Structure formats: C-alpha cells, structure tokens
Amino acid sequence: MELYTDTYYIHRILEGDTACFACLLDKYSRPVYSLIYKVIRNREDAEEFTQDVFIKVFQKLSTFKGECSFSTWIYRIAYNTAISETRKKKYEYLPIEESIINNVSEEEVTDMLGQTDNHQQIQMLDKALTLLPTDERALILLYYMEEKTIEEVSTISGLTESNVKTKLFRIRKKLFVLLKGMEE
Amino acid sequence: MKKNNDILKDLFSRMPEEELPASFRVNVMQKVMIEAERIRKRNERIEWFALIIASLFFIGLAIIAFSYLNISFELKWTSISMPDLKLLPFYSLIGTTVLILLGIDHKFRQIYKKKHEKEV
Numbered sequence: 001m002e003l004y005t006d007t008y009y010i011h012r013i014l015e016g017d018t019a020c021f022a023c024l025l026d027k028y029s030r031p032v033y034s035l036i037y038k039v040i041r042n043r044e045d046a047e048e049f050t051q052d053v054f055i056k057v058f059q060k061l062s063t064f065k066g067e068c069s070f071s072t073w074i075y076r077i078a079y080n081t082a083i084s085e086t087r088k089k090k091y092e093y094l095p096i097e098e099s100i101i102n103n104v105s106e107e108e109v110t111d112m113l114g115q116t117d118n119h120q121q122i123q124m125l126d127k128a129l130t131l132l133p134t135d136e137r138a139l140i141l142l143y144y145m146e147e148k149t150i151e152e153v154s155t156i157s158g159l160t161e162s163n164v165k166t167k168l169f170r171i172r173k174k175l176f177v178l179l180k181g182m183e184e
Numbered sequence: 185m186k187k188n189n190d191i192l193k194d195l196f197s198r199m200p201e202e203e204l205p206a207s208f209r210v211n212v213m214q215k216v217m218i219e220a221e222r223i224r225k226r227n228e229r230i231e232w233f234a235l236i237i238a239s240l241f242f243i244g245l246a247i248i249a250f251s252y253l254n255i256s257f258e259l260k261w262t263s264i265s266m267p268d269l270k271l272l273p274f275y276s277l278i279g280t281t282v283l284i285l286l287g288i289d290h291k292f293r294q295i296y297k298k299k300h301e302k303e304v
Binding site: 021022025030031033034038050054058110118121140175 | 191203205209211213215223
C-alpha cells in the first residue's frame, strides 16, 4: 500500500522539501531505466539519460498541472529523451517488407514458442526487440512492459490514439515475423 | 487491441526489469540538490531585480511628480529641492557605463570560475 501519493510529494518538493524527491526517484527510477535501457541498449548511456530525465522532472515539476498522471508525465519525458538521443546516433534495425508482415499468425508464434523453455522465449523476444526501430521498440515496451493503456501511450508519444493502435498492430506483426524467423 | 490471451503480454510480463547501479540514487539526489540551490539563487536574484526595478520606478515617479508640480520643501535639518536636471544625461551615461562594466566583470568572473572548476 502506498503511504503517500505522488501529488503529496510534488507539493512538498515545490514547497522546498527537496529531499522528498528521493521518494519519487525510488518509485520511478527502475521502470524508467528499464525502458530507456531496452530502447537504447547501452547501460552507461541508459544510466546517464535516466539521470537527465529525473533532473528534467525536477526542473519542470512546477509546470506539472495534473492533466495526466504523474507516471505518464515522467514517461513522456523519458520517451522524448530516449527517442531524441537515438536520433542523434543512427541505430541499425532490420527492415521488414510489407508483404511478409501479414504472413505470420499469432497462433504460429504461440505454437513455436510452446516448444521452447521460458528462458529461451524471453531471450528470443529480447533479440527480436533489438531488430525493431527504436521508436517502435519504445511504443511496444510502453504498452506491454509498462502496461500503459492506448490513451496513455498516446499522451506519452504525442501520437493520436488511432495512430498508436495502428502502429502497435503493425509492431506486433513485425515481432511475430522476427520471432518466427528465429526458429528458422 | 486486446491484451487478454495475448502471447506478447505473457512474454513481456516475464521480462525482468533492469537493475540500476547502487550509486544511481545518490548521484541523482546530489545533482537535484545542486539544481535546487541553483533555482533558489535564481529566484532570489529575480526577487532582488524586481525589488530594484520597483524602487527605481517609484523614485522616478516621485522625481517626475516633484518636477512637474514644482514642489520643494524644507525639513528641520535640511532642505529638499529639485536638482538641476541639465546634468541628468551626463549622470545617466555614467550610471549606465558603470552597470555595463559591472555586468562584464560578472560574466568574466563566471567564465574564470568555470575554467578554474574544470582544472580542479
């Protein structure tokens, strides 16, 4: 059970109790680091960018008006930081042809994964994620790993809800192709 | 899009979260404290600046009022009357030059301090 809400800590920090920021840091640092690391795939950079995210959060705390949840607001800063940093460095990804995307069904992938053990399944998914473009990786991670809703992913990424749905649908298909490709 | 009975949902839920280095919390809190101090000093400067501007405004307003109404009065120990405003442009020039030089001096000190900190 949560002892105090995020809003309580935000008020305390804005009133000058800077030490309260540690509570927000404890709550959000690990998931934010996980997201950034899985997007950019470099531990040192991920740690540095996570630090940057929390410094930005502290600097802009007074501009948080509560239009979305505090968690969504932090993820929006983390998403923008990760995406802008990956744009500076050109990361390679595997282009997948349109015609192939619809060739693999979820059932095929489920059957294929059923023949492998848990550890191997996670390894395959992790490898498949690295072959996606970074923005697509970030979207799918927000939706599945961080368990954000379509509306929240839309707020975080700045895309429309329908655009998020379409993109997620295509990313899922791409992941199925990549996972199936690993078996072969 | 439904997450229920989704193979990817199951896979992602089993993905472990990455561990942060032990020093992360301390490092961020140190930076946050420095940032808080910087913000406090900036706010203090803004407050001082606003106070000086407001004071100058009211002093200026008083001078204009005295000048237009041609007011002069005597106190027990001294008399206050409007000074000769012919020298006002000269004093304004001197005042502005002093402020600009102070600003340049402040900037140079900042650059020197930054350089010195890097060397240390």
